[in-house]
Amino acid sequence: MAIFTVRARVIPSERSASRKTKGEVFAHASETVKQETWESAVIVSDLIETLRVEVAAHSDFEVWKRSGKLANKELKQLWNDHRANAPYEDLPERLARSAWLTTRSIYDSWFALRESLQIRVDWLKRWLDIAKSDVELLQVCGCELEQMKAKAHEILEVVKAEFEADQSKQTVNAVGQKVFVNAG
Template sequence: MSVITIQCRLVADDETLRHLWEFMAEKNTPLVNEILERLGKHSEFEIWVKTAKVPKTVIKELCDSLKTQEPFIGQPGRFYTPAITLVTYIYKSWLALNRRRQLKIEGKERWLEMLKTDVELEQESKSSLENIRTKSTEILASFATHQTHETNHKVRGRRSRKPKDGKADRPDKVVTIKPSRLFEAYRQTEDALTRCALVYLLKNNCQVSFVEEDLEQYTKQRRKKEKEIEIERLKIQLTSRVPKGRDLTGEKWLETLEQAVQQVTHDEKEAKSWQANLLRKSSSIPFPVVYETTEDIKWKSTIRKDFLFVLTGWESLSLKYIVTKDTFIYFIAF
């Protein structure tokens, strides 16, 4: 997608500019806020979180139902379409972040299921610790060989360089196995001994240890690897951090402050929600009105040979933009 940025100066009388600001701050931004809030309370919200996608038709239906109600009624037709587009962008970004949180949770919980003591690994594999170590050594050697071949293949594709000052080439670096490869191998194999050997390597930082396992240290490691507090925090974020709108007047902040002063929280979750709302810094600028196509722009030329363009839907307000060297406003065309 190409982006063209044009520096423009907005030309209109004070009354027109005031009228434009009222539309953006008192009608369009509250409309976007309301759609965001209703989507977060929608009966299919949990499904959207899992699929990481909100149907645009649902957003349009919400907008259509609201544009006949106060204070959202009476906006130029072109303002409703950008509101739908903006909400789509916001939720698309939020759901992508949410998906990454979900993958983190699944990864940590999967590791919790995998992690076992050496004794438990012996029992699961029905083999001795010595055999597990031997298998771990074979796995490391196999991965190191494969990784070396990949590296050499990449080097052959590059232009060779002559060593400076007659010095010989540096010896090969020690091959480091990435834990992600061991996790992938674990998912792909069903052999009990191989799976136990992979877990053994993962909990020993991808190395074969010949030191007897310290159960106290293992407990600390399990706690560290598990990160129960972080998992719980991520789960709370999945359910509570829905996209928020812009509180231009500070009304929402004052409502939360009044609740915190006059009421007692029912649980810790509600207390954290109040705290987050009070600490959150909301933008004091209205949501932008996005024009996505060139069909929304009409170009004209003036006697002074300036170039003008008029946004569709605003001809009656005499809103025009003069393309000059002055940097007042940025219009972005996609």
């Protein structure tokens, strides 16, 4: 069994008088810690929003939309540019990095959603083209829809019978090969 050492930064807190009762919280964050945490959260949110807007305004954004992938190098460059300036320069590294990772996650999920929606749109367009071609076919043939349905049903029955015949031949061949292999 391996033993790992975990380092943690202790946040100053105020202890309550009742520490012996289980289930109760025995440490409360001081007002200073709460204020610092809130200010850091606001700065991180501002950095995320700034990165999000700049990524959307980037000259390569259309390329990224087509590929469905955000260029990590470009996002890192934008992040580094902002990281060097106030108010982000005093932000702890883990919080600043979370802004970078959150921005990347936002765009990765947006690209994935956009891709799935595009696939649905493409399928709908394909079905519309098929439906449109049926109407055009009826006009070109000069026949009724019911006549075309009946003919399509006949063709489907023939193909279905051929398919079932092929399936039964393959089953017979597979059983014959198994018997031959087992006999050998």
